[in-house]
Amino acid sequence: AKGDGRSNYRYFSPEMNANMLERIQLEQRLRRAVLQKEFCLNYQPIVTLNDHSVIGVEALIRWQDPKFGLIPPDQFIPLAEETGLIEPIGEWVLEQALIDLHSWHNKGYMINMAVNVSGRQLINGNQISFNRLISKLLKKYGIDAKYLHIEITESMLMEDREQCLHALEAIRDHGMDIYIDDFGTGYSSLSYLKSFPISVIKIDKSFVDNMLECQSDANLIKAIIMMGKSLELKLVAEGIETEEQLAFLHSLGCDFGQGYLISRPLPSYELTNLLIQRLTP
Ligand code: C2E
Numbered sequence: 410a411k412g413d414g415r416s417n418y419r420y421f422s423p424e425m426n427a428n429m430l431e432r433i434q435l436e437q438r439l440r441r442a443v444l445q446k447e448f449c450l451n452y453q454p455i456v457t458l459n460d461h462s463v464i465g466v467e468a469l470i471r472w473q474d475p476k477f478g479l480i481p482p483d484q485f486i487p488l489a490e491e492t493g494l495i496e497p498i499g500e501w502v503l504e505q506a507l508i509d510l511h512s513w514h515n516k517g518y519m520i521n522m523a524v525n526v527s528g529r530q531l532i533n534g535n536q537i538s539f540n541r542l543i544s545k546l547l548k549k550y551g552i553d554a555k556y557l558h559i560e561i562t563e564s565m566l567m568e569d570r571e572q573c574l575h576a577l578e579a580i581r582d583h584g585m586d587i588y589i590d591d592f593g594t595g596y597s598s599l600s601y602l603k604s605f606p607i608s609v610i611k612i613d614k615s616f617v618d619n620m621l622e623c624q625s626d627a628n629l630i631k632a633i634i635m636m637g638k639s640l641e642l643k644l645v646a647e648g649i650e651t652e653e654q655l656a657f658l659h660s661l662g663c664d665f666g667q668g669y670l671i672s673r674p675l676p677s678y679e680l681t682n683l684l685i686q687r688l689t690p
């Protein structure tokens with residue numbers, strides 16, 4: 410009884426109250442944002458490391474709040490996942506990404522589109538609706554499934570192996586490529602990776618950041634690349650910011666890269682301009 414009183418007191422401390430209030434307000438604003446479609450997508454080019462040609466883009470969501478301005482995904486995707494709002498948000502992302510991809514394909518730029526997908530969109534009975542949604546949208550915009558790539562984080566794979574495996578197999582059967590995002594941060598093993606139908610590993614930015622100064626990060630990247638190649642997977646390095654980083658990754662046999670050195674994530678019209686400059690259809 411006394412113990413309860415004390416924990417209640419802590420629970421309702423002013424600081425805690427402020428945090429809860431903030432969270433509730435954020436959730437309310439996010440609900441409104443979903444209804445009013447206050448989101449937009451930026452696109453970051455993914456290029457080959459040998460001749461820097463653009464093979465695709467990664468779609469990255471931004472939230473344009475009327476009062477607070479541009480809110481980055483790290484500040485609302487976790488809340489969206491907790492509250493289930495990630496499902497309507499994820500649907501919006503897929504459709505908008507395919508609308509833009511359709512317009513680039515129409516102009517003759519046959520690039521790929523990589524979309525980030527949260528676990529919540531795939532598992533707990535959502536798997537069937539996710540695959541239906543994909544079929545419907547690919548048909549609606551006349552896009553071949555081979556151009557749509559799905560990015561799943563390594564940590565998500567480790568959370569719920571069985572459900573993930575089924576969901577990913579369905580995606581793969583559809584003809585889409587699956588990328589493992591943020592690879593190297595989740596400590597998954599070679600045999601674990603082998604059991605999933607994936608085609609691409611994305612090496613996490615944190616290793617790229619330090620690989621030229623830190624021998625153990627360099628060794629880790631070498632090991633990931635060797636492992637990926639032995640499993641016949643393609644490799645993408647994220648967060649490339651310098652020529653030196655790009656040259657080093659290229660020398661190790663990494664296939665693709667993305668990062669501020671090549672281009673920041675861009676609004677669709679700026680990405681169109683970049684394609685016009687860099688690719689002759
Ligand atoms: P991520 O999928 O690992 O995306 C890469 C992040 O690194 C992006 O941050 C990108 O802007 C940033 N980045 C790329 N190159 C560089 C570089 O050279 N230097 C630096 N410092 N940063 C670079 P962003 O756009 O803020 O996205 C953060 C995370 O939010 C993403 O990480 C992803 O996990 C999540 N996210 C973004 N869009 C979506 C979405 O549509 N759905 C879901 N479920 N998650 C999303």
Ligand code: CA
Pocket residue numbers: 467525560590
């Ligand atoms: Ca990603």
Ligand code: CA
Pocket residue numbers: 590591611613614647
């Ligand atoms: Ca990543």
Ligand code: CA
Pocket residue numbers: 591
């Ligand atoms: Ca990340």
